[in-house]
Amino acid sequence: MDLFEKVNADIKSAMLARDHARLEALRGIKKEFLEAKTAKGSDGTLTDETATKVLVKMVKQRKESAEIYTQQSRPELAQEELAQAAVIEEYLPKQLSDEELTAELKKIIEQTGATSAKEMGKVMGVASKALAGRADGRAISAKVKELLA
Known part of the structure; x- marks a missing residue:
C-alpha cells in the first residue's frame, strides 16, 4: 500500500472516529498529493519519494505558521498547526537521531x-x-x- 492509499484509508478511519483535527490534516495531505499527481510535467502517478517530499514541505509550512502565530499571541492557531504537523509526521520515515x-x-x-x-x-x-x-x-x-x- 503506497502513501496515497494509506492516507485515503486513514481519512475514512478519522471520519468514523469523528477526529476533526486528524481529518483536517489528512484532507490537506490528500489535496497536496492530488496536486502533485496532476502538476504540469507529472506523469499522473505519485511515487513514495515524491510523496515524502510533499510531506516534508507540509510539515515545514505548519511549523513556520505555528511560529508566526506564537509571535502574534495566537496560541490556539499555533496549537492547531502543530497538531496537523504531528499527524503529517506520522507518514514520514523515522527521523534520524x-x-x-x-x-x-x-x-x-x-x-x-x-x-x-x-x-x-x-x-x-x-x-x-x-x-x-x-x-x-x-x-x-x-x-x-x-x-x-
Whole structure:
C-alpha cells in the first residue's frame, strides 16, 4: 500500500472516529498529493519519494505558521498547526537521531572525498538526496559544516 492509499484509508478511519483535527490534516495531505499527481510535467502517478517530499514541505509550512502565530499571541492557531504537523509526521520515515545523522554524513563525506568547507556543496547534494525525509535540511547543513570545519 503506497502513501496515497494509506492516507485515503486513514481519512475514512478519522471520519468514523469523528477526529476533526486528524481529518483536517489528512484532507490537506490528500489535496497536496492530488496536486502533485496532476502538476504540469507529472506523469499522473505519485511515487513514495515524491510523496515524502510533499510531506516534508507540509510539515515545514505548519511549523513556520505555528511560529508566526506564537509571535502574534495566537496560541490556539499555533496549537492547531502543530497538531496537523504531528499527524503529517506520522507518514514520514523515522527521523534520524543526531548520532545517526553524524554517522550517515561521515560516510557520505568519505564517499565524496570532501576535505574542506569549500567542498560542502558536493556533500550537500549527495546528503540531501540520501537523507530526504529522514532529516531536516538545516540540520544536515549544520552538521556538514561542523564535520568539514
